[in-house]
Amino acid sequence: MIGQLTGLVSHIEGDHCLIDVHGVGYVVSASTHTLGQLPRPPEVARLLVETIVREDAIQLFGFADADEQAWFRLLTTVQGVGVRVALAILSASRPALLWQAVQAEDKAVFTQAAGVGPRLATRLLTELKAKVAKMPAPASLSGQPLAPMSHGGGGVSGAHPHGGVEQDALMALEGLGFKRAEAWPIVNRIIGETEGAGLDVVIRLALKELAR
Structure with a gap:
Protein backbone atom coordinates (compact mmCIF):
# COMPACT_ATOMS: atom_id res chain seq x y z
CA MET A 1 0.00 0.00 0.00
CA ILE A 2 1.19 3.51 -0.81
CA GLY A 3 0.59 5.92 2.07
CA GLN A 4 2.61 8.94 0.93
CA LEU A 5 4.34 10.22 -2.17
CA THR A 6 7.14 12.77 -2.37
CA GLY A 7 8.30 13.71 -5.85
CA LEU A 8 8.23 16.16 -8.72
CA VAL A 9 4.87 17.46 -9.87
CA SER A 10 5.00 16.64 -13.59
CA HIS A 11 1.61 18.11 -14.44
CA ILE A 12 -1.82 18.92 -13.02
CA GLU A 13 -4.91 18.32 -15.11
CA GLY A 14 -8.63 18.18 -14.27
CA ASP A 15 -9.11 16.11 -11.14
CA HIS A 16 -5.66 14.53 -10.98
CA CYS A 17 -1.94 15.15 -11.07
CA LEU A 18 1.17 13.19 -12.05
CA ILE A 19 3.87 12.81 -9.40
CA ASP A 20 7.30 11.67 -10.62
CA VAL A 21 9.10 9.66 -7.91
CA HIS A 22 12.59 8.69 -9.11
CA GLY A 23 11.41 8.29 -12.68
CA VAL A 24 8.14 6.49 -11.91
CA GLY A 25 5.02 8.54 -12.63
CA TYR A 26 2.07 8.10 -10.26
CA VAL A 27 -1.36 9.33 -11.35
CA VAL A 28 -3.04 10.72 -8.23
CA SER A 29 -6.65 11.90 -8.07
CA ALA A 30 -7.35 14.76 -5.67
CA SER A 31 -9.82 17.46 -4.67
CA THR A 32 -9.58 20.91 -6.21
CA HIS A 33 -8.32 22.16 -2.84
CA THR A 34 -5.39 19.74 -2.77
CA LEU A 35 -4.57 20.33 -6.43
CA GLY A 36 -4.59 24.05 -5.76
CA GLN A 37 -2.05 23.59 -2.96
CA LEU A 38 0.48 21.85 -5.19
CA PRO A 39 3.52 23.82 -6.38
CA ARG A 40 3.89 24.56 -10.05
CA PRO A 41 5.60 21.83 -12.11
CA PRO A 42 8.31 20.66 -11.87
CA GLU A 43 8.70 21.44 -8.16
CA VAL A 44 8.72 18.84 -5.38
CA ALA A 45 5.53 18.09 -3.47
CA ARG A 46 4.42 15.70 -0.75
CA LEU A 47 0.97 14.12 -0.72
CA LEU A 48 -0.71 11.83 1.76
CA VAL A 49 -2.14 8.95 -0.24
CA GLU A 50 -5.09 6.61 0.07
CA THR A 51 -4.64 3.48 -2.07
CA ILE A 52 -7.83 1.86 -3.34
CA VAL A 53 -7.31 -1.64 -4.75
CA ARG A 54 -9.99 -3.07 -7.02
CA GLU A 55 -10.12 -6.16 -9.20
CA ASP A 56 -9.41 -4.19 -12.35
CA ALA A 57 -7.37 -1.23 -11.07
CA ILE A 58 -5.27 0.36 -8.34
CA GLN A 59 -6.26 3.98 -7.71
CA LEU A 60 -4.35 6.59 -5.74
CA PHE A 61 -6.06 9.52 -4.03
CA GLY A 62 -3.94 12.36 -2.67
CA PHE A 63 -4.52 14.82 0.15
CA ALA A 64 -2.78 18.01 1.21
CA ASP A 65 -3.49 17.34 4.91
CA ALA A 66 -4.61 14.64 7.31
CA ASP A 67 -8.02 16.25 7.96
CA GLU A 68 -9.01 15.93 4.33
CA GLN A 69 -7.81 12.32 4.20
CA ALA A 70 -9.80 11.50 7.34
CA TRP A 71 -12.95 12.99 5.84
CA PHE A 72 -12.39 11.09 2.59
CA ARG A 73 -12.33 7.85 4.58
CA LEU A 74 -15.38 8.94 6.58
CA LEU A 75 -17.44 9.97 3.56
CA THR A 76 -16.81 6.71 1.73
CA THR A 77 -18.35 4.78 4.63
CA VAL A 78 -21.75 6.25 3.74
CA GLN A 79 -23.94 4.14 1.49
CA GLY A 80 -24.05 5.60 -2.01
CA VAL A 81 -20.87 7.68 -1.61
CA GLY A 82 -18.05 6.39 -3.78
CA VAL A 83 -14.57 7.81 -4.11
CA ARG A 84 -15.56 10.26 -6.86
CA VAL A 85 -18.48 11.68 -4.90
CA ALA A 86 -16.28 11.95 -1.81
CA LEU A 87 -13.74 13.97 -3.80
CA ALA A 88 -16.54 16.16 -5.19
CA ILE A 89 -17.72 16.91 -1.64
CA LEU A 90 -14.18 17.76 -0.53
CA SER A 91 -13.75 19.96 -3.60
CA ALA A 92 -16.90 21.90 -2.70
CA SER A 93 -16.28 22.26 1.05
CA ARG A 94 -13.38 22.06 3.47
CA PRO A 95 -13.46 19.57 6.40
CA ALA A 96 -14.21 22.28 8.99
CA LEU A 97 -17.33 23.35 7.09
CA LEU A 98 -18.44 19.73 6.65
CA TRP A 99 -18.07 19.20 10.40
CA GLN A 100 -20.23 22.23 11.06
CA ALA A 101 -22.78 21.16 8.44
CA VAL A 102 -23.32 17.81 10.15
CA GLN A 103 -23.70 19.48 13.55
CA ALA A 104 -26.11 22.07 12.15
CA GLU A 105 -27.97 19.51 9.98
CA ASP A 106 -27.32 21.68 6.93
CA LYS A 107 -27.95 19.71 3.74
CA ALA A 108 -27.08 22.66 1.51
CA VAL A 109 -23.35 22.28 2.18
CA PHE A 110 -23.43 18.74 0.75
CA THR A 111 -25.75 19.43 -2.18
CA GLN A 112 -23.21 21.95 -3.51
CA ALA A 113 -21.11 18.97 -4.59
CA ALA A 114 -21.61 17.34 -7.99
CA GLY A 115 -23.54 14.08 -7.66
CA VAL A 116 -25.11 14.87 -4.29
CA GLY A 117 -28.86 15.41 -4.33
CA PRO A 118 -31.20 16.11 -1.39
CA ARG A 119 -31.79 12.41 -0.67
CA LEU A 120 -28.08 11.57 -0.50
CA ALA A 121 -27.42 14.71 1.54
CA THR A 122 -30.02 13.57 4.08
CA ARG A 123 -28.37 10.15 4.27
CA LEU A 124 -24.97 11.80 4.78
CA LEU A 125 -26.27 13.86 7.71
CA THR A 126 -27.97 10.83 9.25
CA GLU A 127 -25.07 8.40 8.92
CA LEU A 128 -22.32 10.88 9.77
CA LYS A 129 -23.88 12.38 12.90
CA ALA A 130 -22.76 9.67 15.32
CA LYS A 131 -19.36 9.28 13.61
CA VAL A 132 -18.60 12.99 13.58
CA ALA A 133 -19.55 13.23 17.27
CA LYS A 134 -16.50 11.09 18.03
CA MET A 135 -14.16 13.34 16.04
CA PRO A 136 -12.33 16.35 17.54
CA ALA A 137 -13.78 19.70 16.56
CA PRO A 138 -11.81 21.64 13.94
CA ALA A 139 -9.77 24.51 15.33
CA SER A 140 -11.47 27.13 13.19
CA LEU A 141 -13.90 27.79 10.41
CA SER A 142 -13.02 30.63 8.03
CA GLY A 143 -11.16 32.40 10.82
CA GLN A 144 -14.08 32.18 13.28
CA PRO A 145 -13.48 30.24 16.53
CA LEU A 146 -15.81 27.29 16.83
CA ALA A 147 -18.34 27.19 19.62
CA PRO A 148 -18.13 24.13 21.87
CA MET A 149 -20.82 21.54 21.27
CA SER A 150 -21.06 20.61 24.93
CA HIS A 151 -20.46 22.55 28.14
CA GLY A 152 -20.05 19.41 30.24
CA GLY A 153 -16.50 18.53 29.22
CA GLY A 154 -17.61 15.12 27.97
CA GLY A 155 -16.53 15.52 24.37
CA VAL A 156 -18.38 16.60 21.26
CA SER A 157 -22.10 16.10 21.11
CA GLY A 158 -24.49 16.47 18.21
CA ALA A 159 -27.43 17.60 20.31
Whole structure:
Protein backbone atom coordinates (compact mmCIF):
# COMPACT_ATOMS: atom_id res chain seq x y z
CA MET A 1 0.00 0.00 0.00
CA ILE A 2 1.19 3.51 -0.81
CA GLY A 3 0.59 5.92 2.07
CA GLN A 4 2.61 8.94 0.93
CA LEU A 5 4.34 10.22 -2.17
CA THR A 6 7.14 12.77 -2.37
CA GLY A 7 8.30 13.71 -5.85
CA LEU A 8 8.23 16.16 -8.72
CA VAL A 9 4.87 17.46 -9.87
CA SER A 10 5.00 16.64 -13.59
CA HIS A 11 1.61 18.11 -14.44
CA ILE A 12 -1.82 18.92 -13.02
CA GLU A 13 -4.91 18.32 -15.11
CA GLY A 14 -8.63 18.18 -14.27
CA ASP A 15 -9.11 16.11 -11.14
CA HIS A 16 -5.66 14.53 -10.98
CA CYS A 17 -1.94 15.15 -11.07
CA LEU A 18 1.17 13.19 -12.05
CA ILE A 19 3.87 12.81 -9.40
CA ASP A 20 7.30 11.67 -10.62
CA VAL A 21 9.10 9.66 -7.91
CA HIS A 22 12.59 8.69 -9.11
CA GLY A 23 11.41 8.29 -12.68
CA VAL A 24 8.14 6.49 -11.91
CA GLY A 25 5.02 8.54 -12.63
CA TYR A 26 2.07 8.10 -10.26
CA VAL A 27 -1.36 9.33 -11.35
CA VAL A 28 -3.04 10.72 -8.23
CA SER A 29 -6.65 11.90 -8.07
CA ALA A 30 -7.35 14.76 -5.67
CA SER A 31 -9.82 17.46 -4.67
CA THR A 32 -9.58 20.91 -6.21
CA HIS A 33 -8.32 22.16 -2.84
CA THR A 34 -5.39 19.74 -2.77
CA LEU A 35 -4.57 20.33 -6.43
CA GLY A 36 -4.59 24.05 -5.76
CA GLN A 37 -2.05 23.59 -2.96
CA LEU A 38 0.48 21.85 -5.19
CA PRO A 39 3.52 23.82 -6.38
CA ARG A 40 3.89 24.56 -10.05
CA PRO A 41 5.60 21.83 -12.11
CA PRO A 42 8.31 20.66 -11.87
CA GLU A 43 8.70 21.44 -8.16
CA VAL A 44 8.72 18.84 -5.38
CA ALA A 45 5.53 18.09 -3.47
CA ARG A 46 4.42 15.70 -0.75
CA LEU A 47 0.97 14.12 -0.72
CA LEU A 48 -0.71 11.83 1.76
CA VAL A 49 -2.14 8.95 -0.24
CA GLU A 50 -5.09 6.61 0.07
CA THR A 51 -4.64 3.48 -2.07
CA ILE A 52 -7.83 1.86 -3.34
CA VAL A 53 -7.31 -1.64 -4.75
CA ARG A 54 -9.99 -3.07 -7.02
CA GLU A 55 -10.12 -6.16 -9.20
CA ASP A 56 -9.41 -4.19 -12.35
CA ALA A 57 -7.37 -1.23 -11.07
CA ILE A 58 -5.27 0.36 -8.34
CA GLN A 59 -6.26 3.98 -7.71
CA LEU A 60 -4.35 6.59 -5.74
CA PHE A 61 -6.06 9.52 -4.03
CA GLY A 62 -3.94 12.36 -2.67
CA PHE A 63 -4.52 14.82 0.15
CA ALA A 64 -2.78 18.01 1.21
CA ASP A 65 -3.49 17.34 4.91
CA ALA A 66 -4.61 14.64 7.31
CA ASP A 67 -8.02 16.25 7.96
CA GLU A 68 -9.01 15.93 4.33
CA GLN A 69 -7.81 12.32 4.20
CA ALA A 70 -9.80 11.50 7.34
CA TRP A 71 -12.95 12.99 5.84
CA PHE A 72 -12.39 11.09 2.59
CA ARG A 73 -12.33 7.85 4.58
CA LEU A 74 -15.38 8.94 6.58
CA LEU A 75 -17.44 9.97 3.56
CA THR A 76 -16.81 6.71 1.73
CA THR A 77 -18.35 4.78 4.63
CA VAL A 78 -21.75 6.25 3.74
CA GLN A 79 -23.94 4.14 1.49
CA GLY A 80 -24.05 5.60 -2.01
CA VAL A 81 -20.87 7.68 -1.61
CA GLY A 82 -18.05 6.39 -3.78
CA VAL A 83 -14.57 7.81 -4.11
CA ARG A 84 -15.56 10.26 -6.86
CA VAL A 85 -18.48 11.68 -4.90
CA ALA A 86 -16.28 11.95 -1.81
CA LEU A 87 -13.74 13.97 -3.80
CA ALA A 88 -16.54 16.16 -5.19
CA ILE A 89 -17.72 16.91 -1.64
CA LEU A 90 -14.18 17.76 -0.53
CA SER A 91 -13.75 19.96 -3.60
CA ALA A 92 -16.90 21.90 -2.70
CA SER A 93 -16.28 22.26 1.05
CA ARG A 94 -13.38 22.06 3.47
CA PRO A 95 -13.46 19.57 6.40
CA ALA A 96 -14.21 22.28 8.99
CA LEU A 97 -17.33 23.35 7.09
CA LEU A 98 -18.44 19.73 6.65
CA TRP A 99 -18.07 19.20 10.40
CA GLN A 100 -20.23 22.23 11.06
CA ALA A 101 -22.78 21.16 8.44
CA VAL A 102 -23.32 17.81 10.15
CA GLN A 103 -23.70 19.48 13.55
CA ALA A 104 -26.11 22.07 12.15
CA GLU A 105 -27.97 19.51 9.98
CA ASP A 106 -27.32 21.68 6.93
CA LYS A 107 -27.95 19.71 3.74
CA ALA A 108 -27.08 22.66 1.51
CA VAL A 109 -23.35 22.28 2.18
CA PHE A 110 -23.43 18.74 0.75
CA THR A 111 -25.75 19.43 -2.18
CA GLN A 112 -23.21 21.95 -3.51
CA ALA A 113 -21.11 18.97 -4.59
CA ALA A 114 -21.61 17.34 -7.99
CA GLY A 115 -23.54 14.08 -7.66
CA VAL A 116 -25.11 14.87 -4.29
CA GLY A 117 -28.86 15.41 -4.33
CA PRO A 118 -31.20 16.11 -1.39
CA ARG A 119 -31.79 12.41 -0.67
CA LEU A 120 -28.08 11.57 -0.50
CA ALA A 121 -27.42 14.71 1.54
CA THR A 122 -30.02 13.57 4.08
CA ARG A 123 -28.37 10.15 4.27
CA LEU A 124 -24.97 11.80 4.78
CA LEU A 125 -26.27 13.86 7.71
CA THR A 126 -27.97 10.83 9.25
CA GLU A 127 -25.07 8.40 8.92
CA LEU A 128 -22.32 10.88 9.77
CA LYS A 129 -23.88 12.38 12.90
CA ALA A 130 -22.76 9.67 15.32
CA LYS A 131 -19.36 9.28 13.61
CA VAL A 132 -18.60 12.99 13.58
CA ALA A 133 -19.55 13.23 17.27
CA LYS A 134 -16.50 11.09 18.03
CA MET A 135 -14.16 13.34 16.04
CA PRO A 136 -12.33 16.35 17.54
CA ALA A 137 -13.78 19.70 16.56
CA PRO A 138 -11.81 21.64 13.94
CA ALA A 139 -9.77 24.51 15.33
CA SER A 140 -11.47 27.13 13.19
CA LEU A 141 -13.90 27.79 10.41
CA SER A 142 -13.02 30.63 8.03
CA GLY A 143 -11.16 32.40 10.82
CA GLN A 144 -14.08 32.18 13.28
CA PRO A 145 -13.48 30.24 16.53
CA LEU A 146 -15.81 27.29 16.83
CA ALA A 147 -18.34 27.19 19.62
CA PRO A 148 -18.13 24.13 21.87
CA MET A 149 -20.82 21.54 21.27
CA SER A 150 -21.06 20.61 24.93
CA HIS A 151 -20.46 22.55 28.14
CA GLY A 152 -20.05 19.41 30.24
CA GLY A 153 -16.50 18.53 29.22
CA GLY A 154 -17.61 15.12 27.97
CA GLY A 155 -16.53 15.52 24.37
CA VAL A 156 -18.38 16.60 21.26
CA SER A 157 -22.10 16.10 21.11
CA GLY A 158 -24.49 16.47 18.21
CA ALA A 159 -27.43 17.60 20.31
CA HIS A 160 -29.00 21.07 20.15
CA PRO A 161 -28.89 22.14 23.81
CA HIS A 162 -30.59 25.48 23.15
CA GLY A 163 -33.74 24.09 21.56
CA GLY A 164 -36.24 26.25 19.70
CA VAL A 165 -34.47 29.63 19.89
CA GLU A 166 -31.40 28.23 18.13
CA GLN A 167 -33.40 26.60 15.35
CA ASP A 168 -35.67 29.63 14.87
CA ALA A 169 -32.64 31.93 14.70
CA LEU A 170 -30.94 29.71 12.14
CA MET A 171 -34.08 29.60 9.99
CA ALA A 172 -34.37 33.39 10.15
CA LEU A 173 -30.72 33.88 9.17
CA GLU A 174 -31.10 31.40 6.32
CA GLY A 175 -34.02 33.49 5.10
CA LEU A 176 -31.70 36.49 5.07
CA GLY A 177 -29.23 34.66 2.84
CA PHE A 178 -26.69 33.33 5.35
CA LYS A 179 -25.57 29.71 5.18
CA ARG A 180 -26.78 27.61 8.08
CA ALA A 181 -23.35 26.04 8.69
CA GLU A 182 -21.72 29.48 8.87
CA ALA A 183 -24.39 30.94 11.16
CA TRP A 184 -24.63 27.97 13.51
CA PRO A 185 -21.38 28.44 15.55
CA ILE A 186 -22.14 32.12 16.06
CA VAL A 187 -25.76 31.51 17.16
CA ASN A 188 -24.68 28.61 19.40
CA ARG A 189 -22.05 30.74 21.12
CA ILE A 190 -24.32 33.79 21.55
CA ILE A 191 -27.01 31.70 23.22
CA GLY A 192 -24.43 30.08 25.48
CA GLU A 193 -22.92 33.42 26.51
CA THR A 194 -26.16 35.45 26.80
CA GLU A 195 -28.33 33.92 29.49
CA GLY A 196 -32.05 34.11 28.75
CA ALA A 197 -31.53 35.77 25.36
CA GLY A 198 -34.71 35.99 23.28
CA LEU A 199 -34.94 35.28 19.58
CA ASP A 200 -34.73 38.95 18.57
CA VAL A 201 -31.57 39.49 20.63
CA VAL A 202 -29.88 36.37 19.23
CA ILE A 203 -30.68 37.36 15.64
CA ARG A 204 -29.50 40.95 16.16
CA LEU A 205 -26.18 39.90 17.72
CA ALA A 206 -25.64 37.20 15.10
CA LEU A 207 -26.28 39.64 12.25
CA LYS A 208 -23.74 42.02 13.80
CA GLU A 209 -21.03 39.32 13.62
CA LEU A 210 -22.02 37.88 10.27
CA ALA A 211 -21.96 41.34 8.71
CA ARG A 212 -18.22 41.51 9.37
